[in-house]
Amino acid sequence: MxxxxxxxxxxxxxxxxxxxxxxxxxxxxxxxxxxxxxxxxxxxxxxxxxxxxxxxxxxxxxxxxxxxxxxxxxxxxxxxxxxxxxxxxxxxxxxxxxxxxxxxxxxxxLSPRNCISIWWFTDFYYTPKLNQKAFLYMMNYFEAVASTSEEFLLLSIQELVKIIENDQLNVRQEKTVFGAIVRWVCHATEERKEYIPLLLSTVRLALMSPKFLTDVVRNSELVLANKECRPILIKKLAAMLDFQTKMVPGSSFYNTLDRPRLSPTIMLAVGGWSAGRPINSIEAYDVRADRWINVPNNDETPRAYHGAVFLHGSVYCVGGFDNVQQFRSVHRFDLATHIWYEVTSMHLRRCYVSVTVMDGCIYALGGYDGRVRLRSAERYQPSSNQWTVIAPMHEQRSDAHCTTLHGKLYICGGFNGSECLSTAECYNPETNQWTLIASMDSGRSGLRVIAYANHVFAVGGFNGTRRLDTVEAYNPNTNTWLPMPSMLNCRSNFGIAVIDDCLFVLGGYNGSRTTLEVECYDFTARIWSYVSGMEISRSALSCCTVYGLPNLADYSAPRQALQPSNREEDALE
CATH class of the missing domain: 3.30.710.10 (Potassium Channel Kv1.1; Chain A)
Structure with missing residues (x-):
């Protein structure tokens, strides 16, 4: 050219x-x-x-x-x-x-302030892919859109209803939707107040607390001024009261007004050890519905003590053990097609491997190759489908765990062949160097590590004598570890994830048996509580969160057939 x-x-x-x-x-x-x-x-x-x-x-x-x-x-x-x-x-x-x-x-x-105008623009000029992305962006960031966007106030009633009745609307509390409706109506009260009954009927009223529903919604001037709103509220309050008092087994509770919204983030439990053998099953946790569902997949390779991470719409399973051999292999699960593909293998076999993602690359650290515990580490670049060896760690570490925070990689604990480690170290990709940081208060093998709110949390594990329920948090600014509230149960080799400002731990081994129990730690309330358990008891599993999926419903509980869970029952008390 x-x-x-x-x-x-x-x-x-x-x-x-x-x-x-x-x-x-x-x-x-x-x-x-x-x-x-x-x-x-x-x-x-x-x-x-x-x-x-x-x-x-x-x-x-x-x-x-x-x-x-x-x-x-x-x-x-x-x-x-x-x-x-x-x-x-x-x-x-x-x-x-x-x-x-x-x-x-x-x-x-795309931003909360312009996503609506881009949605309008791409609808008029018919570019469906970008139009759908703008709509999904609006769904995912609805709270910011509804509170900051001037274009939100210019939506038509048809557009607003399309948005707030959608299962994919991302709101942690349904009262946010009611507040958005009030803001939209008050922008042009005389012209829009007639739409209050229609809009109120699209709010998931049963997901609100009875107190908010009676004190705020029912006493709203806009609601009081419209007689058509009263039957909607009475019907919903009666249904909530009936559910709390009668607790009819199997009664239908969720309809289009009651069912929880889809969570934009789904947690996957991949593989693990169950009933005395490795397995290949995947379960997905829908946090908004508090439900686990089985994920169909074509993987015939059972694996445990592996790593699983989410990157560019796929889940990568790295290393592990099938009860016969330690793996070098890496497989990619395409979340859009539910199909597994094999990618380039690592340089070394790695069971009990620590795996994380940083800057679009997958890191595999330490592990056990069938002969020795490893110090070595390597990095995978998906665009080139190649693994590159990076600087080795200071310690041999198998059954450790790692996470990323502020452009650095942190690995904690593990087993060096003779003792459970309390040491931790940090990797800087810019200098390709590892630095030892302050040690944890306890030796931990089979622990899990995760970053949240500028801290690195080390959870559970085995100290050489017993399984642990303790949690400690590392502050990189002060190079110190602080104790945190303990889990309800001790466990090692479990899954861990953070969704909606809550930390979830799932499965693992408690010292006597493999468990399917799942706990949730609310960072704001500083309280641990139980949520729905997995369908399969499993330890040595790997867990990751996935998001931004066009087929989100494939990994979510079916909304049309939901029954209330224990977590939702508690919310109504």
Whole structure:
């Protein structure tokens, strides 16, 4: 193409002239035909073969220059200043390459303040992929959108209903939806107050506490002023009271107004050790519904003591053990298709491996190769499908665990072949160096480590004598560990994840048996509580959270058939 562009710039062999206002652009017809059906029709259908002069209306010379340059170079410079005019013109002239470049630019710009305007814009110009991404962005960040976006106040009633009745609306508390409705109505009260009953009927009222429902919703001036709201509230309060007093087994509680919203983040429990053998099953935890569901997959390789991480829409299973051999292999589970693929194997076999993700790469640290406990570490780059050896750790560590915080990697505890370790170290990818940090208060093998709120939390494990229920938190700023509230049960080799400002621990071994029990720690209330247990007792599992999925419902409890869980019953008390 560089040759054709040189000829264009030198005005050689050109067979047409594009005129925009008083500016002329000598071009080669065949080059423009290649990138635009509009120009192909203009040169071959709407004009005679000997036509050379073409006037193009309703476009500026600057934008036409960009379009012609794109036809010759396959690149375009998109800016916030030119994107709207460029997008409209590219759509008009059917230059799909520029349309896609503009869509990518807009997607990167998505924010709570502009996602609605991008949603409107891409609906009018029919770019369904970006339109859906803008809508999902609005769903995922609804609280910020509803409270800060001026465009939220300009939504039509049909658009607002479409948003708030959607299961994918991401709100931790349903009262947020009621507050958003009030803000929207109050922006133009006289014109919009008639919509209060319709909007109120789309709020999941049964997910509110009875106190909020009676004290706030029922006493709202907008609700009191409309007689049609009263039957809706009475019906909902009666249903909630009936459920609390009668507790009819198997009674239908959830309908379109009662069922919990979909969680944007799902927790997966992958593989592990159960009933005396490794397994290959996957369970997904839907935090909003407090339900576990089985995830179909085509993996025939059972594995335990492995690592599982989420990256770019896939779950990667790294290393592990099948009761016969330690693995070098790495498999990728495509969450969109439910299909496993094998990727490049690690340099070494690694059972009891520590795995995490940082800056788009997967790190595999330490482990056991069947002969010795390892100090070595390696890093996987998905774009090149290659593993690279990085600096070794200070300690041999198998059955340790790791996490990332502020661009650094932290690994804690583990077993070195003779003792359970209390030591911890930090890896800086910029210098490729490990640094020992303050040791934990207790030796921990089979622990789990996770980052939250600028701290690294070390949870549970085995100290060489017994399984632990204790938790401690590391502050990188002070290089100190502080005790945290203990779990309800002691456990080692369990799963761990953080969702909605709560820490979940699942499964593991408690010293006498493998468990399916799951606990949740509320960071705000500083309290541990039980949630629904897994369907399978398993230890030596790996756990990760997944998000941003277009097929989120595949990993969520079916909303149409939900019955209230213990967690939801407690919320109603």
């Amino acid at each position: 560089s040759v054709y562009n040189e000829l264009r710039l030198e005005q050689k062999l050109c067979d047409a002239v594009i005129r925009v206002d008083n500016v002329t652009f000598p071009v080669h017809k065949i080059i423009l035909c290649n990138c635009s059906t509009y120009f192909k029709a203009l040169f071959t259908i709407w004009s005679t073969p000997d036509s050379q002069d073409f006037h193009i209306p309703d476009v500026s010379p600057d934008i036409m220059k960009l379009i012609i340059e794109f036809a010759y170079t396959d690149s375009v410079h998109v800016t916030q200043e030119n994107i709207q005019e460029l997008f409209v013109s590219a759509d008009k002239f059917d230059v799909q390459g520029i349309v896609q470049a503009c869509c990518s630019f807009l997607e990167a710009l």
